[in-house]
Amino acid sequence: MRTAYSVETVRTAERELMARLPEGALMQRAAAGLAVACGELLGKVYGSRVVLLVGSGDNGGDALYAGARLARRGAGVAAVLLSPERAHQGGLAALRAAGGRVSDDAPRDIGRADLVVDGIVGIGGRGGLRPEAAQLARAAWESAPVVAVDLPSGVDADSGEVHGDAVRADATVTFGAYKPGLLIDPARDRAGALRLVDIGLTLPQEAELEALQHEDVAELLPRPAPESDKYRRGVVGVVAGSARYPGAAVLAVAGALRGGAGAVRYVGPAADAVLARFPETLVHPGPPDKAxxxxxxxIGPGIGDEADALEDVLAADVPVLVDADGLRFLTPERVRARRAETLLTPHAGEAAALLGRGREEVEAARLASVRELAARYGATVLLKGSTTLVAEADGPVRVNPTGTGWLATAGSGDVLSGVTGSLLAAGLPARDAGSVGAYLHGLAARRAAGPDGAPVLASEVAAHLGAAWRDVTH
Incomplete structure (x- = not known):
């Protein structure tokens, strides 16, 4: 599992480690890892041109010491000092001793660079870049590959928010631990490929953010025992679709059938469309409590204004996933009154409506928004989007690492609801069901899109869920 920690937690761990190490040893560890990563990106270090964008903090020192290591390997290294009087003096001396220099013409040096290292602002920075730094960052992006030191300057390490101008990196070399901002959009989009350098930090067992990996998902996936039957494996009920949106029912059922439960019971007006596609489905005209x-x-995909079934479903003493149209009729009081788990799966627009704010606000502050929703409704919340987040009122938030832009297609959320609901019926807690469902959903979309990427249909995502399951378990 990939874990991410807040700036405060990382700073505390750094102070504890520095108290046991010789002065400057921790920075040298970071610089060594940074230099190795830069060398791998360059391919050939000798004769290459490297420009360091150096701020006044420790990130600037990391960049300078890494630059000194590259200079000793034959690279031509120039440091652009944004605050010359506050540059790290030990790092600057090391760079000069290794044959590096301070740039006297930043635009010229950046324009000739084979690699630019962003050491402008560290993990404690807040707000966007100042105009001079922003101008240099834009010039670097247009000229050469950019490697960010610890995180792209100008992004918020704890939240992934971007307020103003920020560096856009091709790769980020982060030290000791991932920071939440590296895994959550909009900052994640600016971080590029991530590389973690172990510098020996001792971190708490519980992180602020978690990202499941194959082995974690494999451990959580339900597996039938020899004595299992379809009812022991779990039955998921699906209330979806309408006369206007029968396809939503078909797609939700498609996801549910491939999600691990033993049977799918469909309730709604689109039974003919569902059975024509999936004769395995158990159908009932409703209401849900009679099915x-x-x-x-x-409940929710494509039901339109037909909300009568929602109260019926919420009254059931089993886990409930509410998506799409079903979210429009929820109140915090009704969700909090439930004894069984509730999983809400809004996209940013639906989350904005639940919170009473604009969609842009939610997209700009995804982590804060999903936490607020979970706390307000007393539910588990899966916030769909470029980085899907799963949160409860307390504990680490999970971020899904398998998403792809090709999932931005009509009906893909219906498939996600189906597979996640099926995992709930198979016995997974809501947090695990949401995390595993999003993980498989993303893998299936990547398979459907192919290695070079191509538009996919939601039905194709559903069709690839079995292959995604096998990818994880083999």
Whole structure:
């Protein structure tokens, strides 16, 4: 599992380690890892041209010491000092001793560079870049690959928010631990490829942010035992679709059938469309409480204004996933009154409506928004988007690492609701069901899009869920 820690937690761990090490040893560890990563990106260090954008903090010192290491390997290294009087003096001396120099013409040196190292602002920075730094960052992006030191300057390390101008990096070399901002958009989009350098920090067991990996998902996936039957494996009920949106029912059922439960019970007006595509489905005209036993409900995709079934489903003493149109009729009081788990799966626009604010605000502050929603509704919240987040009122937030822009297609959320609801019915807690569902959903989309990427249909995402499951478990 990939974990991310707040600036305060990382700073505390750094202070504890520095108290046990010789002065400057921790910075040398970071600089060594940074230099190795830069060398790998360059391919050939000898004769290459490297420009360091150096601010006044420790990130500037890391960049200078790494630059000194590259200079000793034959690179031509020039440092652009944004605050010359506050540059790290030890790093600057090391760079000069290794044959590096201070730039006297930043635009010229950046324009000739084979690699630019962003050491402008560290993890404690807040707000966007100042105009001079922003101008240099834009010039670097247009001229050469950019490597960020610890995180791209100008982004918020704790939240992933970007207020103003920020560096856009091709790669980020981060030290000791991932920071939440490296994994959450909009900052994640600016970080490029991530590389973690171990500098020996001792960190708490519980992180601020978690990202599951294959082995974590494999451990969570439900597996039938020899004595299992379809009911022991779980039955998921799906309330979706309408006369206007029958396809939503088909797609939600498609995801549910491939999500790990033993059976899918569909309730709604699109039974003919569902059965024509999936004869395995158990159908019932409704209401939901008359449809038969289920271990979890999914409600909302494509139901339009037909909200009568929502109260029926919320009254059930089983986990409930509410998506799409179903979210429009929720109140915090109704969700908090439930004894069983509730999982809400809004996109940014739906989350904005639930919070009473604009969509742009949610997209700019995804981590804060998902935490606020979970706390307000007393539910688990899966906030869909460029980085899908899963949060409860307390504990680490999970971020899904498998998403792809090709998932921005009509109906993909219906498939996600189905597969996640099926995992709920199979017995996974809401937080795990949401995290695993998003993970498989993203993998399936990547498979459908192919190695070079191509537009996909939501039905194709559903069709690739089995292959995604096998990818994880083999």
């Amino acid at each position: 038969g036993r289920v271990q979890a409900w999914v």
